[in-house]
Amino acid sequence: MQLSELEIIRREKLGQLRALGINPYPADLYPVNHTSKAIKEQYTEGKKVIIAGRLMRKKIQGKASFAEIQDSQGRIQVYFNRDEICSGEDKMKYNELFKKLLDLGDFIGIEGELFTTQVGEITILVKDFKLLSKALKPLPLPKTDSQGNTYDEFIDPEMRYRQRYADLVVNPKVKEVFVKRTKLFTAMRDFFNNSGYFEVETPILQSIPGGAAARPFQTHHNSLDIPMYMRIACELYLKKLIVGGFDGVYEFAKTFRNEGMDRTHNPEFTMMEIYVAYKDYNWMMDFTEELLEYCATQVNGNSKTVFGDHEINFKAPYARVTMTDAIKNFTGFDISDKTENEIREAAKAMGIEVDNAMGKGKLIDEIFGQKCEANYIQPTFITDYPKEMSPLTKEHRSNPELTERFELIICGKELANAYSELNDPIDQRERFEDQVKLAGRGDDEATEFIDQDFLRALEYGMPPTSGMGIGMDRLIMFLTNNASIQEVLFFPQMKPEKKQVAMSEDEKAVFNILKETSPIDLNSLKEQSGLSNKKWDKTIKGLTKHNLVKVEKTPEGMLVTMA
RNA sequence: GACCAGUUAGCUCAGUUGGUAGAGCACCUCCCUUUUAAGGAGGUGGUCCUGGGUUCGAGCCCCAGACUGGUCACCA
Numbered sequence: 001m002q003l004s005e006l007e008i009i010r011r012e013k014l015g016q017l018r019a020l021g022i023n024p025y026p027a028d029l030y031p032v033n034h035t036s037k038a039i040k041e042q043y044t045e046g047k048k049v050i051i052a053g054r055l056m057r058k059k060i061q062g063k064a065s066f067a068e069i070q071d072s073q074g075r076i077q078v079y080f081n082r083d084e085i086c087s088g089e090d091k092m093k094y095n096e097l098f099k100k101l102l103d104l105g106d107f108i109g110i111e112g113e114l115f116t117t118q119v120g121e122i123t124i125l126v127k128d129f130k131l132l133s134k135a136l137k138p139l140p141l142p143k144t145d146s147q148g149n150t151y152d153e154f155i156d157p158e159m160r161y162r163q164r165y166a167d168l169v170v171n172p173k174v175k176e177v178f179v180k181r182t183k184l185f186t187a188m189r190d191f192f193n194n195s196g197y198f199e200v201e202t203p204i205l206q207s208i209p210g211g212a213a214a215r216p217f218q219t220h221h222n223s224l225d226i227p228m229y230m231r232i233a234c235e236l237y238l239k240k241l242i243v244g245g246f247d248g249v250y251e252f253a254k255t256f257r258n259e260g261m262d263r264t265h266n267p268e269f270t271m272m273e274i275y276v277a278y279k280d281y282n283w284m285m286d287f288t289e290e291l292l293e294y295c296a297t298q299v300n301g302n303s304k305t306v307f308g309d310h311e312i313n314f315k316a317p318y319a320r321v322t323m324t325d326a327i328k329n330f331t332g333f334d335i336s337d338k339t340e341n342e343i344r345e346a347a348k349a350m351g352i353e354v355d356n357a358m359g360k361g362k363l364i365d366e367i368f369g370q371k372c373e374a375n376y377i378q379p380t381f382i383t384d385y386p387k388e389m390s391p392l393t394k395e396h397r398s399n400p401e402l403t404e405r406f407e408l409i410i411c412g413k414e415l416a417n418a419y420s421e422l423n424d425p426i427d428q429r430e431r432f433e434d435q436v437k438l439a440g441r442g443d444d445e446a447t448e449f450i451d452q453d454f455l456r457a458l459e460y461g462m463p464p465t466s467g468m469g470i471g472m473d474r475l476i477m478f479l480t481n482n483a484s485i486q487e488v489l490f491f492p493q494m495k496p497e498k499k500q501v502a503m504s505e506d507e508k509a510v511f512n513i514l515k516e517t518s519p520i521d522l523n524s525l526k527e528q529s530g531l532s533n534k535k536w537d538k539t540i541k542g543l544t545k546h547n548l549v550k551v552e553k554t555p556e557g558m559l560v561t562m563a
Numbered sequence: 564g565a566c567c568a569g570u571u572a573g574c575u576c577a578g579u580u581g582g583u584a585g586a587g588c589a590c591c592u593c594c595c596u597u598u599u600a601a602g603g604a605g606g607u608g609g610u611c612c613u614g615g616g617u618u619c620g621a622g623c624c625c626c627a628g629a630c631u632g633g634u635c636a637c638c639a
Contacts, residue, residue, distance in 0.1 A: 004573060005573090005608050063596045064596035064598090066598050077598090077599085104589080138589070140573070141589075143588070143600040147600095150600085151574095151587085158632080159631095161631090213638095214638070214639085260564090365639070369639095494631085495630065
């Protein structure tokens, strides 16, 4: 690995520290008893405190210095005075350790007393300090002025996502997003628990990926010698638990879909699914809007949030619009009592691309998706979806063409999806069979697996149940005004960054010798390689250029080392 | 998958017509005992994403590729 000048300097400091008898990575605990936040909130002049954190600012003014320590709660200024730290004749601790060997990013512990500077800033007068961990890489540290303008902000998205640890250290707003994310999960969990529902875990590794139509990640179980899939939903398992007698079950489920990635899709994401017995989708709409109002308020302090150009209000109740009315409203076309062909012609007339693989439901869904969905900014329940698109949903109580399903749309995006769950096992089997036919017709959104075990469970009897799923990542995007899912995932999926260095055959051969012996004398390596002078020169230059090996001149001669 | 844009110092970014690779901050050395993004003086630091090509000469032009972002397609 090629080190930058800054990294070499820091590594040299390690040696200097050890020479002074200072362990740069001590093992013993450090008796922290305050945080930066607590100090600022409960300030008393002269109070003795012990804190620890990263050194994030260092301003040396001769025999005294100001610095800033960043801990998990924020930053606090500390004041280093040479004669406070070094009461005797030996001023090494201030002059060498603090002034020269400590770098920004190092973890240090501080013992000191609180005071307020002439400018009025709460500060710790350092009585003693200890290096807790040396940072060998410089942080990409931005600066902020008194007006709050930042300079040299660490903003390259690729670097921020790949090095989220550094992003979190230097960009406080990033941390806020993740604090809110966890607050959201806590709020939702509290709301469900207070309603008497039961948090469960169901299999992530499944032999039939059910409950949704999406391409799964496939893997293989060696000792069973069968294909297995990462789940694309937990719906079927949760319903099996309702069959088993729970009144309400929910799961925060990491879910995996082997599909395209963009700013709203990550291959692994988090779904919350909840199923409640003896309820229907009307009840679930009431429940959902109360839930979201509660969660938004817990996360942001009130039910309103700004997302892009829009202010969204999560305050219940939300508008409820049937899909038929939505389409009538935005296209003037009434889908009720129309045949598949009439709808296909209407869609074509609207400029929507259609093909024969599309069934009636798919056509209606396309019309809605392209002509209506984007118009709903405030939370709106779209209800009563066509039957064909909803194989797990109970037929509508007053129209057999429709199902008792709703989606919650916010800013033109689907946030939640819910049904009165289909619990008629014979109907369910027929719907699955219809799906298999659709899949055979070429509809890649139709499910091709039939989960016989799920049907068996339904045959034992499932109470009337309503279920609802929420895309948690999307919800937190709305609540933190982030347009990109990568901003709300600690470690969004990225292509591997490691470059495969292509080596020539000669280079590989020399490299393999080095693997056996490194470092090795240059002449002996050359001899072992059996290469001509010219070839040898090219090969060793290629290897050094790719930073795979290092050639060093030492008193013993030229040495070649694996980098 | 298609199209557009980007990739230069630790960070943020300039880089003219193809002619010795730049700035600010950071870093290093020296001075400075209550400062507030930036005290003063001096200095160091580069795989210009990678690989080819054109050229006397490429950060810049051409070709191929990598990665990232955006838009579209896809994603019930």
